[in-house]
Amino acid sequence: MTSTTGFILASALLVLVVLGILLLPLWRTPKPAKTVNRGEANLDIFRDQMRELERDHDEGILTDADLKQAKSELQRRLLDEVHPETVPQAKSGGRQTALALLIALPLAATAGYLILGNPQALDPTQTQTQTQTQIGPQQIEAMLGKLVEKLKQNPDDTKGWVMLARSYKVLGRFSESAEAYSHGGALVDADPSLLADYAEVLAQANGGSLAGQPDKLLSRALEIDPNEPQALFLAGAAASERRDFSAVARYWERLLQQLEPGSEEAQSLELAVAKAREIDAQSGGKPPGITTTGPNAIPAESISGVVTISSKIAAQAKPGDLLFVFARAEEGSRMPLAVVRAQLADLPLKFRFDDSMALPGGKKISGFKTVSVEARVAKAGKAQSSSGDLFGSIKGVKPGSKNIKLVIDQIQP
Template sequence: MTLFLVAAALAVVLTLFLLLRPFLWKPRVSTTTHQQLNAAIYRDQFAELERDRAEGALGEEDYQLAYAELQRRMLEDSRQDDTVAAAAPAPKKTMLALALLVPLTALLLYALLGNPAGLNPPEPQRRFSVDEIERMVAGLAAKLENEPDNFKGWAMLARSYKAMGRLEEAEKAYGRAMKLVETDANLLADYAEVLALNAGGKLDGKPMQYIAKALKLDPDAPQALVLAGTAAFERKDFAKAADYWDRLLKQLPPESEDARSLGESIAEARKRAAAK
């Protein structure tokens, strides 16, 4: 389970960015805030991996694969500029949705990981090249051809493909994992995200079916609540969107900045619901 939470945290930023990227209009974010948030996230993720290996939840090969992928992501994030340009301006309704939904990225990470204790990532044991990471992922894929019932392996492969941007392969790997286990809310939400990304960012249809199933298994699953609220807002069911986000709000420290931002989003959704 802890491995799934680590991977879910990686998925959040990537998913929301890819879902919303076509609509962004030259947004600017604070480099300092971005770097601090990433440092805190990666610090926690490296610690989780170490604990999983120490407790026997991860074998050495799986540990090295996950560790290398975290290193690659951390290095990529550290090189990113603080300005992201988009190809086209966004329609007003999409920009409103962005104003409400972008803060939820930090909220979901906070709900998944808690309040990070520090901002400095651990010193890596060694640096893996992109080629090495790709070879390890390819090795895992080959291994799974001989171990088709290895659920954890398929889940790890799916999330590795997703982190690498190989979304079609990620969808197939998630599909293999889902044939083995369909009772993990985090995995269901991850699969829903990939399906939506491969469908041009559309959450309705099959992605929403998996989101609903995730929430049936765990009504408080943060990632599923964010996606469900997003889908409701997109279809102008503002009352339902507010309900999903309110359930996430209850998981946050009441005096936190995250809770305040989410509260504003909920208030806006309720305002629009009342105006219908």
């Protein structure tokens, strides 16, 4: 048993060391290596925006009419913007390698976990038999199923929950990964790298937004370790999402110090930091939506506030229920001008809308005298209203309005 235990400990240590050393630099976007026709680049952007519109339509954010209108506007913009110029194109080999490692190592660790306590599994004859069997989707599901059953019998096994969360993450099952991380307890709360990973899967499960609970988890991670790489990278992304480019530069400069000087990863990050500083300087050190003086004054066109839920109906919702906050035109198309996705657990939720958050092919908040702001707890998991949803709304909100207090206090019939 001593040799078995030593083998397991050594294997676990090697997995952690390899992940820590390899994944961060491999995941960084490499510097531009060649040029392509700008028309092709615009087509790639066009396809991405089309997919985003289709996703919003599938989630109920856009109606059929809204989708048709948005596609038409996007096609018109594409015709206006395509020119035979060249723009940089980056290689993606590093991320492919990182993805391969991310998938292989945690799943291998999961397989190891499932056979802990079974010394016969280290028998050379059994090992040889196992290596001859190709692991496919059914085998992976079977391993995960066994792990889930073990955790049902021992729900206090925080290491098991973390392993399950990581396995779900590499399979792209982000909601299940976030749920597994929520059972990690003190193990997750005290580990900055796990907190950062938890924040990432929560954001992925909520449409990519780091606002709300993911941002809180990142703050906690950086309190424990101000130089945790993944937390610094994601904190910079969260700051960019809220248009605080001064914070973007600060977070990513700290991350830059941990990269090899002159490496492709370092050069890419240096460019990102320089761009963040440039945008911050253009805004006079203030985020968009704050009025300044002079010829380059920034119009106060953003709308911000906080969402809460009435105690009278709070019991009818669960912490994991999806929460959508919309800004819409009060007349005409019901296509949202801007959307924030979060979870009920993020309440009270601070929100902020501005023109940078306009949906592809959609109109901007600054183009309206007043808009309506609505918060909706989507019981069916889609932003489109359905019976049983909890919601609250405010009409006649002028662009530039601050400190709006939006209360979810109604139930959809």
